Amino acid sequence: MLEPRDSEAQYVYVYCVIRCKEQPEFTSLGMGERGDAVYTVHEGDLAAVVSNSPVDAYEARRRNMMAHTAVLEEVMSSFTILPLRFSTVGPDVDVIKRKLLAERRSELLGLWREMDGRLELGLKAFWHEDTLFQGLVDENPRIRALRDALAGKPAEETHAERMKLGELVEVAMKQRRKRDSELILSRLRPLAHSVAVNDDYGERMVLNAAFLVDNDAEARVDEAVQQLDADLGQRLMFKYVGSVPPYNFVKLVMHW
Numbered sequence: 001m002l003e004p005r006d007s008e009a010q011y012v013y014v015y016c017v018i019r020c021k022e023q024p025e026f027t028s029l030g031m032g033e034r035g036d037a038v039y040t041v042h043e044g045d046l047a048a049v050v051s052n053s054p055v056d057a058y059e060a061r062r063r064n065m066m067a068h069t070a071v072l073e074e075v076m077s078s079f080t081i082l083p084l085r086f087s088t089v090g091p092d093v094d095v096i097k098r099k100l101l102a103e104r105r106s107e108l109l110g111l112w113r114e115m116d117g118r119l120e121l122g123l124k125a126f127w128h129e130d131t132l133f134q135g136l137v138d139e140n141p142r143i144r145a146l147r148d149a150l151a152g153k154p155a156e157e158t159h160a161e162r163m164k165l166g167e168l169v170e171v172a173m174k175q176r177r178k179r180d181s182e183l184i185l186s187r188l189r190p191l192a193h194s195v196a197v198n199d200d201y202g203e204r205m206v207l208n209a210a211f212l213v214d215n216d217a218e219a220r221v222d223e224a225v226q227q228l229d230a231d232l233g234q235r236l237m238f239k240y241v242g243s244v245p246p247y248n249f250v251k252l253v254m255h256w
Helices: 062-076 093-102 105-115 129-139 141-150 159-191 215-232
Strands: 011-019 038-043 046-053 118-127 194-197 205-214 236-244
Touching (some): 011 038, 011 062, 011 105, 038 093, 046 062, 046 093, 046 105, 093 105, 118 129, 118 159, 118 215, 129 159, 141 159, 159 194, 159 205, 159 215, 205 215, 215 236
Antiparallel strands (some): 011 046, 038 046, 118 236, 194 205
């Protein structure tokens, strides 16, 4: 259970860093049940988007994650953002100015130049469950022959053969995943400034990738994903999201 400090003392929750000298107004409410106002802390032309907080850490619950994301999405609509990791909470405004905005100024400006005029798009690809095994059988004679040989035979009498079939299927899935992911990336990588390929999860996932693209390239990426769906949709399902905070390309972690 997270205990609040004395009501007169405040922590400060940090969402992201932007470049601006003015004090913009935001309508999103800050983290926590109190819903404090979101405001900016300035050091020259760099500003941290923050809100006061009664606690110094937040659990990764859906409500907290949605509040965090809502602020970032509002700020993104007007500024290039450098997001900080969820539940980044500073002790006070002065420390944020000194430790984040001043001491890491060169790093922040370099990241900002890399992100300015660009956005992150995410793409996940999954095999359709009902066609996955049949596709492996159709393209692999050894799997097909062993499957047919085992048809109708008792499991207890064919344990070794069934283990072998499982091993063949696993190898074939790895090979197909590599081919399919390389095909998808070959279509999208030329349109992106940078690509981040993340770990996949679950046997049906083929690709889990993020693309940093120039703003004016977003429509071309949209078209390329639609074409992938048209070409491969019979065996692959795509989950395409964007634009999202560029977490895959900005790794800002603070240790106060």
